[in-house]
Amino acid sequence: MNKRQFFVLACLVIGVIALSRCGNRKAGGADPRGETFAAANTCANCHQAIVASYAATAHAHTSAPASAATVKGSFTSPDNVFHFPNGNEVKMEREDSILYQAAYQNGTLQQKQPFDIAVGSGRKAQTFLSWRNGRYFQLPISYFVPAASWANSPGFPADHPKFDRVIPSTCFGCHSSAVKVKEVQEGMGLKEVFEKREMIAGIDCQRCHGPAAAHVNFHTAHPEEKAAKNIARIDTIPNLRKLDMCALCHSGLKPFQKSPFRFQPGDALAEYLLPTVPFPRKPAEMDVHGNQHQLLVASRCFIQSKTMNCSSCHNPHTTERDLQMFAQRCISCHEQDTHKKTKLSAEARQQDCINCHMPALPSSAITLLANGQTNPTPDSIRTHLIAVYEDAAQSILAKLPRGK
Ligand code: HEC
Ligand code: HEC
Ligand code: HEC
Ligand code: HEC
Ligand code: HEC
Ligand code: HEC
Ligand code: HEC
Structure with missing residues (x-):
């Protein structure tokens, strides 16, 4: 039984x-x-x-209590050190089960704070939060997967470690399922007070x-x-509301009007986020980071099909990495070969369908300065503006045997 x-x-x-x-x-x-x-x-x-x-x-791993099992990146010498240009450095240290970022200037300890929460599954990057007196602070050093290296956190000063960047609950609104926080009066405004490490980590069902x-x-x-x-029966929800289920977190960083934790299938995004104005914005003005919703709805596929939503290509319950399988989903609407100029063979088309029409492009919002580099590396993100990209197509065509 x-x-x-x-x-x-x-x-x-x-x-x-x-x-x-x-x-x-x-x-x-x-x-x-x-x-x-x-x-x-x-x-x-x-x-x-x-x-x-x-x-x-x-989604399931997009946040976690920090531990040796959840934090990517090395805690052993020499890979555990991030060097700033002027003798400042941050070492990732481990004492029993507690992990720390410790800042040294010319070898003298200046400041040391524990890792409490890891944000990001480590597909591309992780950043870390440290709890102090009811607040979360972003730690100065993040982990950048493409460089397999510790990196200066995005937007942080390039010459010294910063430990006082306060993180609001909105972070948790897109990266967790619940967080224990209350608002208390402070002066004229409200201050968020968190309970240490109290959250439902990851995005759950x-x-x-x-x-x-x-x-x-x-x-x-x-x-x-x-x-x-x-x-909620998702098949009974109108298409734009289906998109809103994903757009809550995939339409970029904007202040929420209402707690995103209260969102339910069928709710309208406009109740939670003010619309992007002017809308539609020019695709070139939108960063590929986190703007999948706006980019997709600016694509001719969406505008002319009227039925497209995120589930046209993604199954939200599994990890999918096979680009040829995604190409199959394109072919479900594009049976006819339209490549009059490029003349691609059927295999060549399917092989690089995604790389030609949804290339991975550098983000201007997410750039990380990896150890030993002087220029920050941009994170590269798959654009959701489905279109003809001549440059991407040319570089792929140069490597392809031409079909008929
Ligand atoms: C509560 C916020 C939230 C909602 C709602 C949400 N996402 Fe996400 N999604 C995220 C975050 C955060 C990440 C980054 C995860 C990580 O840390 O790697 C992500 C990542 C993804 C990825 C990349 C996964 C990978 O393995 O490469 C896809 C695809 C995706 N989301 C699709 C969707 C779709 C489709 C929906 C709607 C059915 C949706 N998301 C709803 C927050 C959300
Ligand atoms: C990122 C958002 C998201 C998360 C997290 C999520 N789902 Fe779904 N789920 C969806 C969407 C969107 C659909 C509709 C899919 C479609 O239209 O093809 C769906 C459909 C379903 C269905 C009906 C269709 C089917 O595939 O059988 C079930 C059952 C379901 N989800 C259960 C779950 C369970 C259980 C979990 C947690 C393990 C979960 N879902 C997590 C977005 C999500
Ligand atoms: C005692 C059995 C049972 C449990 C426990 C259960 N479900 Fe279901 N659920 C069903 C049945 C039966 C259906 C209808 C058949 C189907 O779609 O799989 C269903 C369908 C669904 C659907 C599909 C809705 C749609 O769009 O058609 C979702 C979403 C869902 N369940 C989510 C959940 C989540 C989340 C949990 C855990 C919190 C859960 N279920 C626990 C029996 C259960
Ligand atoms: C409006 C929702 C939203 C908010 C708020 C948000 N994020 Fe994200 N974040 C996302 C989505 C969606 C992704 C993945 C998709 C992408 O990169 O375009 C992501 C990706 C990330 C990643 C990379 C994960 C990986 O491995 O790919 C990190 C790290 C991250 N966010 C940290 C943060 C931190 C720290 C905060 C708070 C200061 C924050 N995010 C606030 C939605 C959000
Ligand atoms: C839900 C159906 C649907 C899906 C799925 C779909 N498309 Fe489209 N797409 C359309 C429609 C409708 C148009 C407009 C009419 C046309 O040009 O065929 C279009 C237009 C296009 C265009 C012309 C864009 C422009 O700006 O000139 C390209 C390129 C394209 N699609 C590629 C793709 C690729 C690649 C995929 C898969 C990643 C895909 N489509 C998935 C329906 C779809
Ligand atoms: C026409 C097909 C298509 C549609 C519709 C679509 N996606 Fe995607 N998406 C893709 C492909 C292809 C990838 C690349 C997968 C890979 O490289 O593993 C991707 C990747 C992603 C990623 C990871 C991006 C990165 O590089 O880190 C996120 C997040 C995402 N999609 C979210 C969404 C959301 C949210 C929607 C709905 C607004 C959506 N997608 C609709 C095809 C689609
Ligand atoms: C080697 C790069 C490359 C590959 C692979 C590729 N395309 Fe294209 N595609 C192009 C270029 C360049 C054009 C515009 C010139 C032309 O029509 O030949 C185009 C045109 C299109 C158009 C018509 C756009 C218009 O002007 O109306 C559609 C639809 C389309 N592609 C869909 C697809 C689909 C679906 C796949 C995958 C099954 C695919 N393409 C694979 C490069 C590519």
Whole structure:
């Protein structure tokens, strides 16, 4: 007997009234967001395959309590040091299970702060937050994956380590599922006070699908019911609202009007974020970083198909890296070969479809100064403005045998 069968049986024995309570206790309560949320581990009872593949995604790992297991980058000499130009350096140090960034000037310790939270799955980069007296501060050194090196945090001074950059809860709004924070009056304004390391790390199922305790209770009580109950049915949501589910976090850095943690499928993005003005902006003015939504909706594919959304190409429950598989999704709408000038063979088309029409471009917002470099390296991000890129196409064509 598995856990779910045991649970249903136990409820049946106790009786019908007790059943709803029993369900409630198991589903709600355990989640710090409140009773409408089910305990995270309950989804696996019925959605085992999705839960298993989702656990390996970048979304699931986009934040974590800092530990030797979650922080990428070396803590052993000589790779654990970031050198500033003038004798300043920061060493990544480890004492028992606690990790620190320690700043030295000409060998003398100046300041030392612990890593508390790692932000970023480490696909491309990680930055780190340190908790002090109710606040989170971004640590001066980040980890940059393409250079396999510690790097000066983006936007930080180039000549000395800075330990006093305060991080607001908006960071957690896109990179976690909940964070324990309250607002207290300070002078004329409000100040956020966080509890140390208290959060639901990563983006979980209910962050996208909304609170699901009632859904879990219903289906636990009615295992014979095959249609989803008490949860937003995504296939009934209008296309623009489907896009908004992703745009909440994928339309760039702007202040939220309303807590992003309250977003549920079917909600309109405009309630949470002020629209980008002027809109539509010229694609050239938008950074590839985090602006996937605006870039996609400026593409002819989107404008002329009217049905395109992020799920036209992405399965949000798995990690997908195979560019030829993405090309298949293009071909689902572009059966006809339109390459009158370029004359590509079918294989050549599929091989580089994405690299020609959605090339990875340097971000101007995310640049990191890696160890030993004098110029910052930009992060390279796949543009979502689907178009003809002559330069990208020419450099690929130069390497291809021409088809007919
Ligand atoms: C007791 C079984 C059960 C549990 C536990 C359960 N679900 Fe479901 N869920 C179902 C059934 C049955 C369906 C309908 C068939 C399907 O779509 O897989 C469904 C469908 C869904 C859907 C599809 C909605 C749509 O767009 O059609 C989502 C989303 C979902 N569940 C999320 C969750 C989440 C999140 C959890 C954990 C918090 C969870 N479920 C736990 C039984 C369960
Ligand atoms: C709560 C905020 C949030 C929402 C909602 C969200 N994302 Fe993301 N997404 C992120 C963050 C943060 C990352 C960066 C993850 C990391 O640390 O690598 C990311 C990364 C991704 C990636 C890159 C993954 C990889 O492995 O390369 C894709 C693709 C993506 N998101 C698609 C989507 C789609 C599609 C939706 C809507 C169904 C969506 N996201 C909704 C925050 C969000
Ligand atoms: C980044 C946002 C996001 C996250 C996180 C997410 N989902 Fe989904 N889920 C979606 C979207 C979007 C769809 C609709 C997909 C489509 O239109 O093809 C969906 C569809 C579903 C469905 C119905 C279709 C199917 O594939 O069976 C189920 C069930 C489901 N999700 C369960 C889960 C569970 C369980 C988790 C956590 C392990 C989870 N989802 C995490 C965005 C998300
Ligand atoms: C509006 C949502 C949003 C906010 C707010 C936000 N991010 Fe992100 N962040 C994203 C998305 C989406 C991605 C991945 C997509 C991309 O790079 O275009 C990302 C990527 C990252 C990455 C790289 C992850 C990887 O491995 O690829 C790091 C590190 C990061 N963010 C740190 C932060 C920090 C620190 C803050 C707070 C100061 C922050 N972000 C605020 C949405 C956000
Ligand atoms: C939902 C259907 C759909 C999908 C999926 C789709 N497209 Fe399109 N695309 C269209 C439509 C409709 C147009 C406009 C009519 C045309 O030019 O064929 C278009 C136009 C284009 C154009 C011309 C753009 C311009 O500015 O001149 C290119 C290039 C293109 N698509 C490439 C792609 C690639 C590459 C993919 C996959 C990454 C893709 N499309 C996926 C529907 C789609
Ligand atoms: C026409 C197909 C298509 C659509 C629609 C689409 N994407 Fe993508 N996306 C891709 C491809 C292809 C990649 C590159 C995958 C890779 O390199 O592994 C990608 C990569 C990403 C990445 C990682 C970017 C990076 O370089 O770090 C994010 C984040 C992302 N998509 C988010 C979204 C969001 C959000 C939407 C909806 C607004 C969306 N995508 C719609 C095809 C698409
Ligand atoms: C070697 C680079 C390259 C590859 C690979 C490639 N394309 Fe193109 N594509 C181009 C160029 C350059 C043009 C414009 C010149 C022309 O029509 O030949 C174009 C034109 C197009 C157009 C018509 C745009 C218009 O002007 O209306 C569409 C649609 C398109 N491509 C889709 C695709 C799809 C889908 C794939 C993958 C299955 C693909 N392309 C693979 C370079 C490429």
